[in-house]
Amino acid sequence: MxxxxxxxxxxxxxxxxxxxxxxxxxxxxxxxxxxxxxxxxxxxxxxxxxxxxxxxxxxxxxxxxxxxxxxxxxxxxxxxxxxxxxxxxxxxxxxxxxxxxxxxxxxxxxxxxxxxxxxxxxxxxxxxxxxxxxxxxxxxxxxxxxxxxxxxxxxxxxxxxxxxxxxxxxxxLPDFDGEPSENPSVGIDLGLKSFFVDSNGDEVKPPKLYRKAQKKLKRLQRAVARKKRGGSNRRKAVKHLAKFSQHVKNQRGDFHHKTALDLVKKFGKIAHEDLNVKSMIRSLNLAKSCHDAGWSGFIAILSHKAESAGVEVVAVNPRHTTQTCSNCGCLPVVSLTLRDRLYNCLHCGFSLDRDFNAAINIKNKAFPCQENTRSLVASPTARTEPLGVNQEDCLMDFPRSPRL
Ligand SMILES: [Zn+2]
Structure with a gap:
């Protein structure tokens, strides 16, 4: 490698x-x-x-x-x-x-x-x-x-x-030829609010400086736009902007390296959403797709680090990972919108943070044959019949997660 x-x-x-x-x-x-x-x-x-x-x-x-x-x-x-x-x-x-x-x-x-x-x-x-x-x-x-x-x-x-x-x-360097890592497996759900949430419910926040840096970047860009073309003031402003952009880029790279290293040290198998599919699904949503660049950079670093540590990285199709109940494998009658921060399953009464729920689904999708569903909330009350939901329909195209 x-x-x-x-x-x-x-x-x-x-x-x-x-x-x-x-x-x-x-x-x-x-x-x-x-x-x-x-x-x-x-x-x-x-x-x-x-x-x-x-x-x-x-x-x-x-x-x-x-x-x-x-x-x-x-x-x-x-x-x-x-x-x-x-x-x-x-x-x-x-x-x-x-x-x-x-x-x-x-x-x-x-x-x-x-x-x-x-x-x-x-x-x-x-x-x-x-x-x-x-x-x-x-x-x-x-x-x-x-x-x-x-x-x-x-x-x-x-x-x-x-x-x-x-x-x-x-x-x-010679390819890694040691034993594959024995550490537990994990799923991560990349997001905007948190950088990612993993299938154990742990959250990694985006770096604090990010917002501040974005504001300063915008200000410097405006400063360039206001200066006269070809003038020395503009040249200075451009230089200033370039320097700061580089600084932000370095900071982001640093954060990606540290975060990826943490994951590779802790886990033996890491599942994430396939970003190509993800960006295709919402290619019309400009506001979001601009974050994709950061994510794919992170995934590239993660894959690279994993390769030299005997850690497996799997990309799964993100379809339904947000919408499915990680407890019973059901899809909701009414789809979750971005505003719904909590996942509530009408079928089994399960309730969980939406990103946490998605991370579990991602993990189950990538490593389906392991006993990897964790009961996270106090076991929901005895399962009732589906509330007007046809189970066959729900499970279309998504493997039911194994029950505990
Ligand atoms: Zn459920």
Whole structure:
């Protein structure tokens, strides 16, 4: 499995100039390649492949001094990057994602919109013994190696962020081959009010700073919008906004890493809702779908951490997970709305917090054959006949949870 290590970098003035110039060369290469793809797609309805573009690169290097001076395999990596962006674009079209707007075509990158150049370790880049990252055409860049790198080094990339330079090194570690974790299983229901509620009723709140940060972000965005285009005040405001956005992004990433690590330490099997299906269900609800980005980032981190700890992560179809009674497996006659914070089952008299109920359903859906339904409230009074609910109908498409 692959692992990435990110280190703060401290280039000298000359090195910074060389890095900026390389970013520009690669940005031009990316734009040229994108324009070629666009041209052939529009005129001949044909997809230009990575292979063709790589062959073209060899030709272009003979006439373009910037490309000739740049490392060949790092240029290939930029072309690959475009290839991935194109594939992701076609995948989005196919999946019908963003039903409320057309999937975005990969964009041309303006100045300052191309932030990293990747190298193959051993071909234009290496890490020196004295904690420096050597890049072809740049030199030995000082980095703050706050933790050691494990595994086989594969790539190194320098990256410009709002608050400075970074070097990201990727390595490949052997796959986990220990025993699968014996810890209990859990279901988590990702939400807005709580970041998630798990099937034991434990709640993880979204970070406190989130709301405050959103307000400040909005204010900084307004400040940019008010400044005159092309003016130096606008440039300053943009810089300010970029710095703060980066800060918020770092905070969120930090929270995701810590939360995921907690889960992986405590549980052996983790079930969550399949976010692709989830976002498709409510692709029309803009207010919500903007949170999906945060969730999928979290799930990606969680899956990654789980992989190296022998923990299983399962995505389940979110259909009916909110509406079903986790005690008797019944669907309500009248669907719950977002306002109903409490789940009340008319059939068996069960009552529970809605997210807690959903988390149990998610867990039962993912790991159905275990004795995993917990009786959570004092056992409901003797079950009566369904209140005008046809049980056969209720259970459609949802496996009945085992009773205790
Ligand atoms: Zn019930």
């Amino acid at each position: 692959q692992k990435a290590y990110k280190y703060r970098a401290y280039p000298s003035k000359e090195q910074e100039q060389a890095m900026l110039s390389l970013l520009n060369t690669h940005r031009h290469l990316y734009n040229e390649a994108l324009s070629q793809r666009k041209h052939f797609y529009e005129s001949e309805k044909r997809t230009v492949t990575y292979k063709e573009q790589s062959a073209q690169l060899t030709q272009d290097r003979k006439v373009n001094p910037y490309l000739a001076g740049a490392n060949f395999s790092s240029c290939q990596r930029t072309l690959r990057r475009l290839d991935r962006a194109m594939q992701a674009f076609f995948r989005r079209i196919k999946a019908g994602e963003n039903a409320h707007r057309a999937p975005g075509y990969p964009r041309f990158r303006g100045y300052g919109r191309f932030d990293s150049v990747e190298f193959t370790i051993g071909d234009g880049a290496k890490l020196t013994k004295d904690c420096k990252a050597r890049f072809m055409g740049v030199g030995d860049v000082k980095i703050k190696m706050h933790r050691p790198i494990l595994g086989d080094l594969k790539t190194a990339r320098f990256k410009k962020e709002a608050n400075g330079w970074y070097v990201v090194v990727s390595s490949v």
